Amino acid sequence: MSYCVNCGVELDKSATKCVLCNTPIHNPNEKTDATAPTPFAVTPIKVDAVKKKFVAIIVSYIMLIPNIVCTLLGLFFTEDKLWFIHVLSASALAWIVFVFPFITKKPRPYLMWAFNTVAIALYVLVFHAMGMGGGEKWYIGIALPTIAIVSACAFYFLYWARQRRRHWTSFVLHAFVDLVICLTVNGVCLMLSNHIVSGEIVFICDICCLALVFFWTYANKSKKVRAWLAKKMFI
Amino acid sequence: MAEKKNFQPPEWLKLDNAGILFPGQNSGKWSNIFRCSVELKEDIDPDMLQQALNNVMPRFPGLGVRMRHGIFWYFLEKNPLHAPTVRTDIQNPCYRVKYKEGDRFLFRVYYHGKRIAVDLFHAITDGFGCATLTFTLVAEYLRLKGYEISHGGIVKDIHEAPPQKELEDAFPKFATSKGNASVVDPRTYIPSGTRVPKHNVNLTSGTMSFAAVHKLAKSYGVTVTEFFTALLLDIHCQRQLKEGKRLKPVAVQVPINLRNVYPTETLRNFSICLKVTVDPRLGEYSFEELLQQSALQLRLARDEKKINATITKNLHFEKNPILRVMPLPLKDFALTIATALTAEKMTSAYLSNLGPVKFPEEMLPHMEKIIFTPGPGLHTAARCGMATLGDNMVFTFANILQEADIEREFFTRLVKMGVHVKIESNRE
Numbered sequence: 168m169s170y171c172v173n174c175g176v177e178l179d180k181s182a183t184k185c186v187l188c189n190t191p192i193h194n195p196n197e198k199t200d201a202t203a204p205t206p207f208a209v210t211p212i213k214v215d216a217v218k219k220k221f222v223a224i225i226v227s228y229i230m231l232i233p234n235i236v237c238t239l240l241g242l243f244f245t246e247d248k249l250w251f252i253h254v255l256s257a258s259a260l261a262w263i264v265f266v267f268p269f270i271t272k273k274p275r276p277y278l279m280w281a282f283n284t285v286a287i288a289l290y291v292l293v294f295h296a297m298g299m300g301g302g303e304k305w306y307i308g309i310a311l312p313t314i315a316i317v318s319a320c321a322f323y324f325l326y327w328a329r330q331r332r333r334h335w336t337s338f339v340l341h342a343f344v345d346l347v348i349c350l351t352v353n354g355v356c357l358m359l360s361n362h363i364v365s366g367e368i369v370f371i372c373d374i375c376c377l378a379l380v381f382f383w384t385y386a387n388k389s390k391k392v393r394a395w396l397a398k399k400m401f402i
Numbered sequence: 403m404a405e406k407k408n409f410q411p412p413e414w415l416k417l418d419n420a421g422i423l424f425p426g427q428n429s430g431k432w433s434n435i436f437r438c439s440v441e442l443k444e445d446i447d448p449d450m451l452q453q454a455l456n457n458v459m460p461r462f463p464g465l466g467v468r469m470r471h472g473i474f475w476y477f478l479e480k481n482p483l484h485a486p487t488v489r490t491d492i493q494n495p496c497y498r499v500k501y502k503e504g505d506r507f508l509f510r511v512y513y514h515g516k517r518i519a520v521d522l523f524h525a526i527t528d529g530f531g532c533a534t535l536t537f538t539l540v541a542e543y544l545r546l547k548g549y550e551i552s553h554g555g556i557v558k559d560i561h562e563a564p565p566q567k568e569l570e571d572a573f574p575k576f577a578t579s580k581g582n583a584s585v586v587d588p589r590t591y592i593p594s595g596t597r598v599p600k601h602n603v604n605l606t607s608g609t610m611s612f613a614a615v616h617k618l619a620k621s622y623g624v625t626v627t628e629f630f631t632a633l634l635l636d637i638h639c640q641r642q643l644k645e646g647k648r649l650k651p652v653a654v655q656v657p658i659n660l661r662n663v664y665p666t667e668t669l670r671n672f673s674i675c676l677k678v679t680v681d682p683r684l685g686e687y688s689f690e691e692l693l694q695q696s697a698l699q700l701r702l703a704r705d706e707k708k709i710n711a712t713i714t715k716n717l718h719f720e721k722n723p724i725l726r727v728m729p730l731p732l733k734d735f736a737l738t739i740a741t742a743l744t745a746e747k748m749t750s751a752y753l754s755n756l757g758p759v760k761f762p763e764e765m766l767p768h769m770e771k772i773i774f775t776p777g778p779g780l781h782t783a784a785r786c787g788m789a790t791l792g793d794n795m796v797f798t799f800a801n802i803l804q805e806a807d808i809e810r811e812f813f814t815r816l817v818k819m820g821v822h823v824k825i826e827s828n829r830e
Contacts, residue, residue, distance in 0.1 A: 174810060175817040176608070177824040186606060186827035187810035204515045206826035207605060208491035214430070214498065214601040397648060 169194045181205045223269035227262065234258050249297065256293045260286050276325055284318040308360040309353070316352040320345040336393055340383035347376045409566045411463030414470075415478040417525055419573035419713070419720055420671035424525035425469060425476040425501075426737035427745065430600035431802075432780040433498035436529065436787070438536045438756070439519035441770040446513040447547075452488045454543040455511055459485040461560045462535055464569045464669055465526055468506035469499075474730055478526065481507055488513060493828050496777040496800065497601040499523045511539070516770065518543065524671070529756055529774065529787075530659050531669045534558065537761050544768055555760030565667070572666040573713050583711035587677070587748040591642045591650040593783045595803035603778035606809045606827040607798040609771060612790045614821045622690070624697045626788075627755045630797070631656060631678050632696040634751045634784060636689050637811045639682050653679040655749045656700060659757060660713075663706055674712055676703040677749070741780070751784035752776060758790070771796050778802045784812075 169178050169192045171185035180203040184191045192199055234255055241251030263286040268279050288311065295306040324345055328338070350373040357366035386392045417425070424434045459466050466485070467478040486507040491514030499508055509522040509532075518540060522532045534556045541557045553559040598604060612626075619629035631654050638652045657675045666672060678699045680687055687695070703709075719725065725733070756774040771794040774787035778800055785800045799809045806829065813823045 171825075174814045174825075176813050177822065179824075179826050186825055186829045187806050187813065206607075207828035208493050208495075208512075208514045209828075209830075210490075211493040211602070212497065214494075215500075215503075394648075 169197060169199070179203075179206050219269040223266050226266050230258055230262060230266070252293060252297065256290050260290045276329075277322065280318070280321060280325060284314065287318075288314050305360065309356045309362070312356050313349070313353045317349050320348055334387070334393065336383060336387045336396065340380065340387050343376050343380045343383055347373060347380055350376060409563065411480070411564060411569065413480050415464065415467065415569065416571065417476055417478060418571040418670045418672075419717055420528070420673070421525040422475065422720060423737070424523065426734045427741050428498055428523075428525075430498050431778075432741070432745070433496055433601075433777050434524040435496040435499060435521050435777045436524065436532065436754075437495050437519055437521045437773075437775040437777075438529070438532045438789075439517050439773040439775070440536055440540050441517045441773065442540070442544075442768055443516065443770055444768075445516055446518055446543075448488055448490075448513055450546045451511070451513055451518060451539075451543055452485075454539055454546055455485045455488060457546075458535070458539050458542050458560055461538065461558050461562070461564055462669070463564050465509060465522075465531070465535055467508060467526060469501040469508060469525070471501075471730055474726060474728070474733075476525075476730065478508075481505070483507070486511060490514065491517070491519060494602045495519065495521055495605070495828075496603055496775065509535070517773075519773075524777075526671075527669055528659075528671045528673045529657070529754060530556075530661060530673070531671075533756060533759055533772075533774075534669060537759065537765075540769070541762065541765060544765065549764065549768065551764050552762045554762050557761050557765070567667045568669040570666065570668050571670060572660070572664065572668045572672045574717060575666070576660075576664045577710060577714040577717050579707065579710040579714040581707070581711040581714075583708065583715040587653070588651050588679075588681075589747050590653045590679070590750045591638060592747070592750060592781045593638065593641055593803070593808060594645070595783065595805045595807075597802055598804055604801045604804070604806070604827070604829050605775060605798060606801065606806065606825065606829065607773055607775075607796050608809075608813045608816070608823040608825055609794060609796050610816065610821050610823050612793050612795040615795055615816075618819055618821060622693050624693050626795075627656065627753070628697045628700055629693065630755075630786070630788065631700065631753055632689065632692040633812060633815060634753060634786070635678065635680055635692045635696065636687070637808060637815070638750045638784070639680065639687060639692070641808070641811075642682060643686070649683045651679050651681040651683075652750045653677050653748060654696075654751045654753055656752075657754050658704070660709070662757075663704075663709060674709060674716075676700060746779055746781045749782055751786065752779065752782055753786045753788070756787065756789040766792065770794065773798055776800050784808045 169182070170176065171178060171188065171190055173188045173190045174185055176185070176187065178185060178192060180200045182192060183199050237251040237254040241248060264283055267282065268274070291310050291314065292306060295310070324341060327341060350369055354366050354369040354373055357369060386396060428434060463480070466481050468481045470477055470479045483505050486505050486509065488511045491512040495512070508526050509520055512519040512521065518536070520532060520536045520539070522535070537556050538558045538560065541551045541553065542560060544551050615626055615629070619626045622629060624632070634654050635652055642649060642652065655675045655677050657673045660672045660674060678696050680692065680695050754774065754776050756772065759772065769791055772789040772791045773796045774789035775798045776785040776787045779785045779802055783801050783803045786797060787800070788795065788797045801809065813825065816823055
């Protein structure tokens with residue numbers, strides 16, 4: 168019988184190292200018997216993943232019912248023939264954001280976010296095409312650049328977050344930096360499109376976020392503040 | 403009397419009060435499956451084991467079931483198949499059960515070398531029920547091998563019709579308390595580390611002499627369970643101090659068999675968990691102080707009135723009219739969220755002692771040891787099970803972390819106290 172020189176426990180005949188501390192066994196009097204039966208089985212079983220696709224298909228069918236009903240009502244029973252387009256577009260957006268990820272075999276966050284961005288842009292385009300929102304150039308002048316910059320920030324945030332484990336204060340700081348960038352672009356677009364009041368409100372929010380960026384930059388660097396935050400914001 | 407003799411097991415059963423939670427929590431990371439194994443002195447013959455299982459199954463109608471979805475609750479339905487197929491053992495036991503997979507039984511029987519193992523889903527029974535099935539199976543297997551084995555203790559007479567009292571949900575029968583047992587448990591310290599992939603668990607068992615451990619525990623004036631609870635508390639407190647993070651309370655959960663408290667012969671779930679908690683924020687505890695805390699808290703919590711208040715409170719969930727009419731998918735969704743927010747966050751470690759097992763004496767010369775293994779936890783690294791056969795005591799860790807620090811600390815502490823420990827593991 169062999170014992171671990173570190174832990175002092177007796178080890179199994181088939182063991183080549185201590186399972187507690189990984190110290191190799193060198194016992195000239197009793198060599199490891201590789202043919203000895205292992206105390207536990209060595210072949211793992213591969214467990215099938217839960218079939219999320221099936222659930223997604225069921226949900227898709229359920230979502231289809233109100234869409235069919237609303238389309239029929241809109242086309243044949245109501246005077247306003249186009250209201251059902253809002254139901255269809257909202258359902259399509261919800262399906263792409265919430266149901267589509269379950270159909271893919273592997274999680275593909277970047278691809279999903281690209282789909283989401285296109286879906287949101289098209290969803291807003293429906294509003295624009297139906298003459299809503301006032302004015303004609305708001306889609307190209309404000310909506311599209313805002314969606315593009317929010318999406319780009321989200322892409323970068325996703326990439327940054329997946330690199331390695333970070334402290335939660337870094338996440339808050341990064342989120343506020345992204346928010347500042349998005350608000351700045353949105354404010355500039357509003358100003359250029361002559362929406363002065365809305366632009367000013369966005370810039371005020373932007374300045375508040377900028378102040379918070381400074382605070383979280385300091386919090387992120389100072390161990391003392393991080394400890395204080397951990398104590399105060401304990402959930 | 404005649405009515406009792408002619409009792410026919412029902413086609414379907416409601417889940418018992420403890421079991422209703424498990425189907426909603428069942429996932430790849432938290433299977434709620436545990437294992438009871440018996441190591442014999444000779445290699446297992448799989449054909450004979452299958453035959454023994456086929457013979458034993460009619461005696462356990464509460465276990466030969468499959469899980470079905472109702473509109474409002476899950477329920478158990480008699481499985482049209484006679485018995486599950488025995489399989490060669492696997493390296494990752496206690497993996498999740500899927501209700502519509504394979505033969506749909508909620509337990510699995512494995513063999514490996516000299517060992518027979520039963521993996522069982524907690525929704526149908528607890529450790530005592532699992533041990534009853536395992537020992538009755540082992541007894542029948544030994545009979546088929548040609549040995550004379552009688553029945554008695556937890557080894558059931560397989561020729562006897564299953565009595566109705568074994569299928570009863572004992573919780574509502576004994577929950578009569580008018581007191582309020584609501585206690586808000588604090589969030590506790592949970593050891594951090596690298597989690598093993600889903601459906602996997604690292605098992606490490608230490609075989610030691612029961613007499614040596616009993617003598618050691620007695621020298622401190624505590625029982626073996628209290629001694630091991632204190633040791634787990636100490637290891638977690640020391641580990642937390644080393645990590646240097648904000649201190650949190652440390653708690654060890656200890657389930658107890660309520661059949662020792664209330665007169666029932668049910669083979670369904672009938673146990674509750676007691677908790678031993680110490681708060682390192684109050685100061686550093688010595689091992690002797692932890693032994694004192696463990697002994698005092700466990701002995702105080704065994705008060706029948708407190709236990710009754712707890713099981714009465716647990717029944718409120720099942721009886722709540724709003725919850726009862728809530729459709730099952732909504733209940734599952736709510737339970738998933740509740741599990742993500744609170745499950746296992748009030749426990750640092752778990753220690754389940756199978757306790758003294760009574761079985762016919764003729765079986766003892768053929769058995770080497772019993773290994774009782776709790777399933778993998780959701781967050782808890784130290785989920786421990788212990789079982790004793792003669793002088794062989796096996797203490798098993800089911801750890802979801804790749805690091806073996808807690809097991810190492812635990813067993814080396816025992817070695818330093820003069821207990822000889824032999825280690826076996828499924829770690830590579």
